[in-house]
Amino acid sequence: MCEDFSNLMQSEFEMSMMGELGFFLGLQIKQHPNGIFISQEKYVKDILKKYKMN
Amino acid sequence: MVTPMHPSSSLDRDENGKSISEKEYRGMIGSLLYLTASRPDIVFAVGLCARFQTCAKESHLTAVKRIFRYLVGTTDLGLWYRKFSSFDLVAYCDADYAGDKVERKSTNGTCQFLGQALIGWSCRKQNTIALSTTEAEYVSAASCCSQVLWINNQMEDFSLRYTNVPIMCDNTSAINLSKNPIQHSRSKHIEIKHHFIRDHVQKKNIALNFVDTNNQLADIFTKPLVEDRFNFIKEKLLIMKNPNKG
Numbered sequence: 462m463c464e465d466f467s468n469l470m471q472s473e474f475e476m477s478m479m480g481e482l483g484f485f486l487g488l489q490i491k492q493h494p495n496g497i498f499i500s501q502e503k504y505v506k507d508i509l510k511k512y513k514m515n
Numbered sequence: 516m517v518t519p520m521h522p523s524s525s526l527d528r529d530e531n532g533k534s535i536s537e538k539e540y541r542g543m544i545g546s547l548l549y550l551t552a553s554r555p556d557i558v559f560a561v562g563l564c565a566r567f568q569t570c571a572k573e574s575h576l577t578a579v580k581r582i583f584r585y586l587v588g589t590t591d592l593g594l595w596y597r598k599f600s601s602f603d604l605v606a607y608c609d610a611d612y613a614g615d616k617v618e619r620k621s622t623n624g625t626c627q628f629l630g631q632a633l634i635g636w637s638c639r640k641q642n643t644i645a646l647s648t649t650e651a652e653y654v655s656a657a658s659c660c661s662q663v664l665w666i667n668n669q670m671e672d673f674s675l676r677y678t679n680v681p682i683m684c685d686n687t688s689a690i691n692l693s694k695n696p697i698q699h700s701r702s703k704h705i706e707i708k709h710h711f712i713r714d715h716v717q718k719k720n721i722a723l724n725f726v727d728t729n730n731q732l733a734d735i736f737t738k739p740l741v742e743d744r745f746n747f748i749k750e751k752l753l754i755m756k757n758p759n760k761g
Contacts, residue, residue: 488553489593491757498757500593501553505586508546514583 516585517746519560520578520739526563527616532572540571543579550586553593555636556745556754557582559624559736562638566617594633595753601630602675604666606682607726608659609733610641610651620644621651624736625659626752627666633752635662638736643706650705652686656693657712660721667720678719683726683733693723 467478482490491498509515547561560582567575606627614622626636645651663680670677684690692702693716715721734740735748
């Protein structure tokens with residue numbers, strides 16, 4: 462079903478299939494069989510470094 | 516730091532305090548606001564500090580730095596959306612009466628769940644000054660109601676229809692006020708816009724239900740909490756480390 466959808470989207474729009482989503486607008490997304498985990502761990506580390514709080 | 520804000524702290528304008536670089540303060544607030552996308556645990560603290568962006572003083576900067584120090588120990592927290600069968604829509608609303616020390620306005624805190632998954636939350640200073648805790652809670656319930664109606668509309672796209680969506684409130688007077696269309700002297704002054712909740716209770720779109728204060732999960736969005744309470748709610752909101760990692 463996912464493949465059909467991917468093909469359908471690619472035939473209609475100029476886009477390509479890039480595999481599973483890992484990063485989206487700075488959010489880290491991890492998909493597991495038992496659920497989905499959303500975090501901003503990398504962003505937190507970046508801002509802590511930016512404001513020299515680490 | 517185990518919580519982002521000291522439980523007994525209350526920020527005010529601190530007019531006699533030492534001024535600090537407004538640019539840096541605004542930058543910090545901006546960075547933290549973006550982080551609230553996946554960290555509802557800091558929403559209240561960041562929101563409160565953000566109110567003092569003009570004329571920021573040293574005391575405000577200290578509060579912001581505490582949030583950062585809290586983050587140092589909790590970098591790997593995030594939202595966990597566990598796979599489960601229940602898809603019930605439940606909302607919580609709470610208010611902190613006259614929580615704002617500057618204008619004596621109350622603070623709204625609301626959150627919405629699908630099953631156990633946290634899908635929406637908000638923390639906002641109310642626009643009107645409430646004269647009683649009941650009024651503060653009632654206003655917060657109305658704001659939660661509008662959010663629920665929006666979610667309801669969105670869910671219709673997935674052929675999911677909800678009726679009598681429970682909005683959990685810890686104030687019985689506010690609940691009664693939503694059911695009873697009679698005007699009392701103590702509630703006559705409440706702005707008409709807040710009464711739209713009655714309409715939706717009557718139409719059976721939502722239902723205002725009672726929840727005891729201990730299980731009021733929107734508490735975390737209305738005031739700084741002590742460690743135990745803070746961690747209890749955090750766990751309920753499924754703000755945690757990735758359970759699939761070590």
